Amino acid sequence: MESDTRSRILDAAENLLVQHGLDGTTLRMITTAAHANLAAVNYHFGSKEALIEAVFRRRLTWLNQQRIAALDALETEARGAPLKPRQIVESFFGVAIRMAAENQGGRTFMRLLGRIYTEPSEFVRSFLAEEYAVVIARYKAAFFKALPDVPQEEFLWRFHFMMGALSYAVSGPDALRILGPIDDTDPEALYSRLMSFLIGGLRAPLPEIHSQPVKKPRAKRAA
Amino acid sequence: MESDTRSRILDAAENLLVQHGLDGTTLRMITTAAHANLAAVNYHFGSKEALIEAVFRRRLTWLNQQRIAALDALETEARGAPLKPRQIVESFFGVAIRMAAENQGGRTFMRLLGRIYTEPSEFVRSFLAEEYAVVIARYKAAFFKALPDVPQEEFLWRFHFMMGALSYAVSGPDALRILGPIDDTDPEALYSRLMSFLIGGLRAPLPEIHSQPVKKPRAKRAA
DNA sequence: TCACCATTAAAACGTTTGTTTGAAACTGAC
């Protein structure tokens, strides 16, 4: 019988981590919220770091599997033909947005993931890189096949920018309050808005890089 | 004579905060790095929170003043005519990117700012909102004048997405390593890349929001 | 030289941190 104390702790930790950060969240806060004993964390997970890793792995593995499955489906349907850039972007970011929209837990996790992504903590990056490795490779390949004339580097940068936009998109009402009163209660609208923005950014004309010789004098459409 | 212990502490804190976060950075780490006594922080700033606030205010006020000055210059030149959306975006984000490109301190600060922006800590948001209030109002107005048919809400969301992209753009090599080896040593190239992306996202067709009645059945160019 | 002020220094303050301990409580199998 899978102890449900374990998952109560995971849920509580997820909620508190997104609210107070990695170091700001204490084991006592977590165990109190989970109605568990303080020692339960070290018993079930071994250490605080191990708990944090478990919080991320629990949903991130599933998320990236969904992404790969989505890409598989697209590629099967395409029968070897290159995918449209829009399809690729939608499958990658759509899974994330959908996860954030479906239930409160997914929403919390996506916020947490967006926050953690830029955290330079070494133990975080080690398992993040591990979790992302295969999915990034797959999407990189799909993209290069779709747009062979767009330099890999250019795509990676845009992908990176898109991750930033996604992170802020799910960051919750806290960050938004700085800009003034905005309604963020409609996940469907958020999905549409973010997708428009991402596709627009992705298809923007390639920049002219002045630091090194540019092949074509005129900027051209990327997609 | 302005104590230079004070500014040594500010510099050290800036560097350590971006690396370890707000709670992960201790006063002992800061004072050691600044070659100052532990008590110096409480003497010069009063508390750890006050120090953090000083770290942000030192550069953020200047940054937003630059933004307002840039907008002033544009509007003077336009003589009452609406600005181009591209000009507005370039003046807002260009200042930031330029700050990150000019020296190591500016680069560190922009990374720190991008990280802190989504932090739901109350004391952080209170002075962040205060610092951003006027500049946001000015840019909101300029934008509404430039694109009167684009709903305010739509613009705010896109602005928010753009902030996310900027945050990740300056987030440094740490986050990038997840995507694989990318060269981020060229600030000029980064500027061009981000600008292309932002303008592309900004000018994307308005999304169709299905949750509520949409005025126009066909998506139209936002700019 | 003296007194005055701002700054630095070392030491200690009470809390809180993650972790460990050893006993108690519970579980299912025989």
Added chain:
DNA sequence: GTCAGTTTCAAACAAACGTTTTAATGGTGA
């Protein structure tokens, strides 16, 4: 009912935290 194995519990651990205190230091004007 007993016993092994798992899980929970209260209590304590050393270490590190932000802050405070008190004394020493260094320079400036009278």
